[in-house]
Amino acid sequence: MVRKIIHIDMDCYFAAVEMRDFPELRGKPLAVGGRSDRRGVISTCNYEARQFGVRSAMSSYQALKLCPDLTLVPGRMDVYKSISVQIRAIFHRYTDLVEPLSLDEAYLDVTDCHAHKGSATLIAKAIRQEILDETGLTASAGVAPIKFLAKIASDLNKPNGQYVIPPEDINAFVKPLTLNKIPGVGKVTSAKLAALGLTTCEDVQHYPSDKLIAAFGKFGRVLIERAQGIDNRTISPNRVRKSVGVETTLAQDIFTLDQCNNVMPQLIQELIARVHRSAKDRQIHKQVVKLKFNDFKQTTIEHRSDEISLNLFHDLLSQALARANGRGIRLVGVSVGLADIEIDTKDKQSNTEQLDLNF
Structure with a gap:
């Protein structure tokens, strides 16, 4: 059975909440994080700040060097958590198969949802609209038959957009996909893959599987599957904390x-x-x-x-x-x-x- 997976990702969540609650911050480079004189780290920044190269997990000191006009505000985790509860309640109107990844993103399996004639595309659009109406915040969505492609798709039309990968388009979408787009492939793994001449999923499709497994172990098997558009993981509503x-x-x-x-x-x-x-x-x-x-x-x-x-x-x-x-x-x-x-x-x-x- 072809599944219908939606990945919802809030747009610059912490920063968006601050701009919603304090309109004077809108349109200005903004970051949520610790103070620069106390070795703080950026949690989230808005899109205006990202234009200067500011990113999450960057030191506040470095962020202010890149963007001297950056407004830096402390986080309000209790507020972010409260809004996250609202957002998850919206998800559960459509399905009980909700797998939260963090306060601001989650997978949903809407295969058996009959709302909007069972269209995952329309369900994702409706969820995003309800989030906007009820919280004043925008979200982006990716829709695909498998998890990792839904997650990649949610990032393609940010902010406040969505991208759909229907089953018949998986192969065409995956072939040119750069390997660093696959969750779990960071800088180190990307460099190792590039040293083998592997930069896209199509490269992996033509590379000997035994050599890839020898080089990367279990993750080599994952790469082989992802490069072929295979992801058999199901939605886990009750994820076990590790x-x-x-x-x-x-x-x-x-x-x-x-x-x-x-x-x-x-x-x-x-x-x-x-x-x-x-x-x-x-x-x-x-x-x-x-x-x-x-x-x-x-x-x-x-x-x-x-x-x-x-x-x-x-x-x-x-x-x-x-x-x-x-x-x-x-x-x-x-x-x-x-x-x-x-x-x-x-x-x-x-x-x-x-x-x-x-x-």
């Missing part, structure tokens, strides 16, 4: 293990609180430490563990710091990976609450 983490961007670079250790106790305490709020019945299966250096490159170290161990975090931190090679550290993060099984809540509390946070 990790919980917390991180902090530091006001000034730090360089030593003692300085890192001074940051860790508060991070771990917050991590424990988040685990109890969002994953208290889930079994931990690994711990992770993340460092971002002052050249914006980052490293992570992880190790299997079925409980939160301060000693293990300390060891992982030491290993991560050994990769600094003299670089300053601008961000420290800790997280835990979650297994797909539940454990007794009392056991979970004993594993995380009775901790001495002094290294």
Whole structure:
């Protein structure tokens, strides 16, 4: 059966909310993020700011260098979450098969929806109009028979547009598609693929499968399928959370293990609180430490563990710091990976609450 998948993506969501609530910000380069004098990072920026090269995940300092007239405002996460609940309620008017990816985007399977004569194109248009009418915000949509193409399509007519890839057009659409458009293909993977002479899906179609799998392992198989327009993943309304983490961007670079250790106790305490709020019945299966250096490159170290161990975090931190090679550290993060099984809540509390946070 041919499925009908819609990917809805709000347009510059956080920034759009700020412009809606504060009309004086409209038409000006705007970004939501931390202050530049406190090593803040851009969460979202509007399209006026993007014309100057400002992007999400960029440091606020760098963003202001690119766009000196940039208006930088702090985020209001409670407001963004509240509006996201409104938007998801609109999705559920059409289908229960809704897979949120974040506050501002989601997949919908409308294969069995009879609204608008069952037309996914018209359903996507109706959803976008209802979002605009009820929240004052615009959304873009991609419509396709499979997930990864729906996601790519939603970005093609931004902002406030939609793009449809019908089943009969999949092959023609996929062949010239550059591989960096495929979710999961970042800069490093793109460079490795380019070194093999692979830049488009058609290139992959003609490349020996065994060589691609040898070079990229399991992801090689994914690439082969995506390059042929194959994606058998279904919509998962109840996505299982796979990790919980917390991180902090530091006001000034730090360089030593003692300085890192001074940051860790508060991070771990917050991590424990988040685990109890969002994953208290889930079994931990690994711990992770993340460092971002002052050249914006980052490293992570992880190790299997079925409980939160301060000693293990300390060891992982030491290993991560050994990769600094003299670089300053601008961000420290800790997280835990979650297994797909539940454990007794009392056991979970004993594993995380009775901790001495002094290294």
